[in-house]
Amino acid sequence: MAKTPKTSMRDVAAAAGVSVTTVSHVLNDVPGKRITADTRDRVRAVAQELGYRHNHLARGLRLGRSQTLALVSDVIATTPFAGQMVLGAQEAAAKVGWVLMLVNTSRDPALEAREIRSLLERQVDGFLYATMFHRIVEVPELLVDTPTVLLDARSASGSVSSVVPDEVSGGRTAVEELVRHGHRRIGFLTNVDDIPATAGRLEGYRQALAAAGIALDETLVAADTSDSYGGERAARRLLTRTDRPTGIFCFSDRMAMGAYHVAAELGLRIPQDLSVVGFDNQAFVADGLRPELTTLALPHYEMGVWAVEQLLQEMDLAAPVTPSHQSLPCPIVRRSSVGPPGPG
Amino acid sequence: MAKTPKTSMRDVAAAAGVSVTTVSHVLNDVPGKRITADTRDRVRAVAQELGYRHNHLARGLRLGRSQTLALVSDVIATTPFAGQMVLGAQEAAAKVGWVLMLVNTSRDPALEAREIRSLLERQVDGFLYATMFHRIVEVPELLVDTPTVLLDARSASGSVSSVVPDEVSGGRTAVEELVRHGHRRIGFLTNVDDIPATAGRLEGYRQALAAAGIALDETLVAADTSDSYGGERAARRLLTRTDRPTGIFCFSDRMAMGAYHVAAELGLRIPQDLSVVGFDNQAFVADGLRPELTTLALPHYEMGVWAVEQLLQEMDLAAPVTPSHQSLPCPIVRRSSVGPPGPG
DNA sequence: GAGCTCTGGTCAAACGATTTACCAAACCCC
DNA sequence: GGGGTTTGGTAAATCGTTTGACCAGAGCTC
Structure with missing residues (x-):
């Protein structure tokens, strides 16, 4: 666990003999910036060599968003299929480079508020509010002006998007x-x-x-x-x-x-x-x-995916969106317990 | 989703007629700082009124740590008890104000590397590397100098702490x-x-x-x-x-x-x-x-808790720790399938 | 009243990125 | 060779905190 001193863009810039600005431009492939192939290669090579790693905290601070989603649910674990929902959400998020924070609230409103506040402080960009079986809930006051999608739940007021099994x-x-x-x-x-x-x-x-x-x-x-x-x-x-x-x-x-x-x-x-x-x-x-x-x-996995995709889409639009409510089909899994009725 | 402009410490400071430093001192209860009760109250009142919320990204940037843990596992969801492990970890983290990021790697090394890199960029302070049933694994190269604990797995080399069922x-x-x-x-x-x-x-x-x-x-x-x-x-x-x-x-x-x-x-x-x-x-x-x-x-829940507590402890110590390997007991759940042997 | 110590703060420099300006040199055209 | 444009960058401000250094005034001692 030798604390390797982290390399920053400044280090890369110094080693490559360019400015931090240029490093940023190169490493982020900022479109419309004119930088010679030569410089590009040099910067990239140096970054690689120094083991440079982006600091997402710094970027998030500057940009005002963290590319992080939170999944808050009442009881993450008591149902064995919960995992599929989490998995769907996590994979859909990963596909676009986002990550998922996970919180379980045990149906305790005080705990829920505390945890949501903590997530909000971490500048989470959007919330998945999930219940572990299809229920009617109201989204917590704290979340009213953060993009939120209901997962395996529907809201009484219909004010936010939701996805449930059909x-x-x-x-x-x-x-x-x-x-x-x-x-x-x-x-x-x-x-x-x-x-x-x-x-x-x-x-x-x-x-x-x-x-x-x-x-x-x-x-x-x-x-x-x-x-x-x-x-x-x-x-x-x-x-x-x-x-x-x-x-x-x-x-x-x-x-x-x-x-x-x-x-x-x-x-x-x-x-x-x-x-x-x-x-x-x-x-x-x-x-x-x-x-x-x-x-x-x-369709737990599919609901997880849908919720994340919907959330990402809603966050993209700056304008307030009209919530969309989705029911996903429950596919039949045929095994051997059904046959023609007996002569009885 | 009205984008409420966020209030920063600067806003609070201005409204309370003090410096940002003082606001920070008050809101964090920094010990050993002399600030009159009067000022303290005023700052807190103003912060409350303005709906001030800490920006954990900024703090993390300054402090160099994010108070965030990552749980990376091969298959989060295919086993129904996985949830208990995640739950134990999440609750143990929540107890001290940390949060958990969740990633599933589907046993795909390329995906795993990509995801770990992404988590590292987010300045995750420590890793839980979990398998969904007790296995022998080696911890990925990428994690060698980040605190890591193995969950439901043991490493062949024994180089990092681990917890498994007994x-x-x-x-x-x-x-x-x-x-x-x-x-x-x-x-x-x-x-x-x-x-x-x-x-x-x-x-x-x-x-x-x-x-x-x-x-x-x-x-x-x-x-x-x-x-x-x-x-x-x-x-x-x-x-x-x-x-x-x-x-x-x-x-x-x-x-x-x-x-x-x-x-x-x-x-x-x-x-x-x-x-x-x-x-x-x-x-x-x-x-x-x-x-x-x-x-x-x-003991999935207990393993999750143990792993987080061990990880937090190891991160506290700056010095390299000698890894500890824990086996947790599997309690018997008595129901009705055992009785005295029949006369046969 | 000179010299000290407290008290209750404030200033400014980080942390590591992104982004809006700006600029020097080179080139082009007539 | 004067004026305009393109090329390939750079400087500096900014995001919101934390923190080490500093400081003005009050109170005390002798």
Whole structure:
């Protein structure tokens, strides 16, 4: 860890026998500046030799921007797919040479304010305000005059751009998959929480049934907690009926996992006796079940990318932009849990 | 997004009728500076009123450090527990007012070099070099004279500090749990990959057997891929024997999931006929199985915290430090998959 | 009242870039 | 050879802090 004394443009300039200005012009390839190829080469060679490295802090100070984005989220880590969102954002930022600062606020408003303030002091140019599952939030007061995009969240006021999964089309796709295989009695294991995903996927379920000319049977919709135990309970209610559904769409892979347990218990084979579609494409769950679970993937990576690209674009425009709200599709991941309805 | 013109110390100084120096002294609570309470209050009031906000870029430039850490990792997101590590690091940094920049390199050396260079240009003070599962790596040339700590990785040369899970004690703990319940024939579903976790957990398995006075039976160690299919194959090899083990320790929860499938197929009840211990405490897997899986948790959060604290400490000392290598314990998470061996 | 020490500040020089002016020499045209 | 233009740069101000050096006035001592 020998503290190598850092080389600045001044050092390069001195060694190359030119002014700092020239070094700056050369190293930044400033267009429209007339500098002989000879000088250019010399400056570059010297910079290379001295191990010159740009000082982004100094540049940021002068330019008034840091080329840095912040991702602040309520709970970065409690959901296993959070990483994909962060990854998408980070990669999109890296592509244009920006970097991402990461902060987690644990839903603590005081902590959140403190952290945002800290990021603002670091002259962060824009914010991604993310929640780790699709929610309705309001963007913190502190951020009102810094460019901000909502990630996996929508704002009640609609005042800033946002990107969320398209829950409705996701639900529709799931049910269409069952319909396509010939199912007509299709159950829905839904979630009791009042979140956009619940309403959206239910709406998708309705739409798909309607499109297939299947009458909605409210008793085939069973709500419970979104974990595997909720899945068990809800599945048991549906599958112990004499007119049990031949296919079920589950709000989450975890609920689907519960449904698998109940099916095994009742001696129902998947997919011969019962087809199942999940949601989330949860790593190590969907592909660990037997048969592997057909499910819908949340577009976390894509949302991360979209949010950064939108943010960069909004920051480019000096003028205030009209916010744009995007829903990204949830692609279906076909595995082996869906088949034609049994003779039953 | 009205670009509010930023207020600087100069503005505050002018409005308060003092010099910039005084403002700096007051706002930073510089010790040993004599300033009347009256002036202090006035400066603070004015700063508050004008909405003054520190400019960390300018300070960083002056001070030569940014109070920023970078977490560079090979694959941030492909493992669901990665988040815990990032979270631990971020929270430890936040506690002392530092922030974390995040970069993912996808195991691409060219990309890695580019990103590290970019972070270095931003005057990042220290690096966390993380891998998303315990590996042996060498720290990139570029980082040799910037403080760096390895996270979930160890370096071959041992030249920088590192923190990893204690695989040996983890393996031992798992097997001890089975021994404690009275098991004497204990199988090990291990992994074929040549990584520290494989050797470490096997060693732990050996140690626990030896401590219990149980002779090692090599045929009870079945190696396969670490996913659920590998678990199925390995479990089938062990459980179809006439002298099948009464308890098995699985390299991963995913392998344990495979073992559950085989047990169900063979009509073996867990834990009455077979006890199972997993590893990883994988979200939504361990607690989604029936019965819920007893397993070992990887100390990802704690490793993140340790790494940041170590890094901060090493940066404090100007002198070169002798690197410290830490193994953190993997705590057991008891659920319902372990019981006394059956009469069989 | 000369000489000291405090008190409560201020001045100006960094830190390392970018950018707006400006300029000397060379060249061109008639 | 006088005036204008192009070429290839340079000087200096600036971004917003921190900090080491300095200083005027008040109070104390003898």
